[in-house]
Every structure is written in C-alpha cells, then in structure tokens.
Amino acid sequence: MEIRVDFNEKISKLNNEIIKMGVLVEEALDKAMESLISNNPELAKRVITEDENINEMEVSIEDHCIILIAREQPVAGDLRHLVTALKISTQLERMGDHAVHIAKGVIRLQKNHNFNDIPLFNMPEMGKIVKGMLQQVLTSYLESDVEKAKSVALIDNEVDRMHDEVIKNVFVNLMHNQTDQQNATTLLFINRFLERFGDHITNICEWIVYSVSGNHVELG
Secondary structure, eight states, X not given: OHHHHHHHXXXXXXXXXXXXXXXXXHHHHHHHHXXXXXXXXXXXXXXXXXXXXXXXXXXXXXXXXXXXXXXHOOOHHHHHHHHHHHHHHHHHHHHHHXXXXXXXXXXXXXXXXTGGGSOOTTXXXXXXXXXXXXXXXXXXXXXXXXXHHHHHHHHHHHHXXXXXXXXXXXXXXXXXXXXXXXXXXXXXXXXXXXXXXXXXXXXXXXXHHHHHHSOOOOOO
16 A cells, blocks of 8 residues: 555656646747737747756656656556656647747747738737647646546647638738738748647647547547
8 A cells, every 4th residue: 555655646746747847838838929929039039048948847757757667567547647648748848849939930020120010810819729728738637637638629620720810811911012921931830830739739638538548549
C-alpha cells in the first residue's frame, strides 16, 4: 500500500509539471497575441527569450517520465498515463514554438511603417479560442475526462473555419493592393501557426482518450 501511495504522489507531481508547462505556453500565446494586436515588438522579443523555459520543462518532464517507467515498471493505465504525459509535453513544446513564430512575425510586421493599418481580420479571436481550448484540455487531463477532451477537439473545427476565412481575406486585400506581398505572407504564416495550436490541442485530446480508455482515436 505504501508503494502505491508513493507512486501516486509521483504521478501527482508529474501532473503538476504538465500543468505548469501548459501555463507557460498559455502565457507565451497571450504575449505573442498582445504583441500582435498592440504592435509591441519588445513584448514579442520576450516571448522568444522566455521560450527556453518551456523547452527546459519539456526535458524535465521527459526525464521524470523515463525515471518512473524504469524504476516503477508501471503497467496498463499507469503506463498509458506516463506515455500520455510524454506526448503532451511534446505537443506543448511545439505550441511554445508556434508562439515564438508568431512573435517573430510581429517583429517582421513592425518594420513596416504602416503596421497599424495592417488588418488582422479574426486572428485575435482565433487566439482567444485556442487559449480557451488549452485551458480546457489541461483540465481534462487532470480530471481524466474523456468527454471534455472530445468536446474540446470539436472546437478546432471553428478554428479551422476561421483560418480559411483569414486566407481568403488576405488574398482579397492583396489583390486590391491593400496589403503588400511581404506583409501578406507574414499574416498567412501567423494565421497558420494559430491553426496549428488547435491541431496540437486536438492531439492532446486524443492522447487523453488513449490514457483513459486504451483506445487510439482520431478527433480531428
């Protein structure tokens, strides 16, 4: 019994590390989107600098999982949970990278003297949606809530719809010479990185389902 209690405490610690990493990614997304909306290249630079914290947490979580697998030799649900934690840390690290890419896009746009005239279309709203998805999927992970994970994955359909709409609007503006080619390209990349946020969250949803049920599913 004492062995089991000790293992559960280690799993609880691992779960807390996942949540802390998720919060760092959420903060990176917040800062990247704020730098985009407010034309703040200094804030964008902070996103780039602070990404190292997210990378370090991924390594820490990987080490934690590997040690638990090697020492505790978990089976069934416990092993699935550890594998899921590994996969989630990878997805979160990639999301942190996307926040960095958005920040770098802001810096490129800032070099244009007409930055304030560049339309962002519904990308700020996309940022809010994927942030909400991230918060909900972290709760789903903590609670091992499969139904919540599935409902979060469904929200990605709206992100995809908005992503496609931004593409259309950027090209319309480009054809009417309302956005120059360089800025249009940067906007399309930022749009793509936001869409990828949703994809990674959907991947996390799928791993939560696997952790609880042992079944691999496609929710996208």
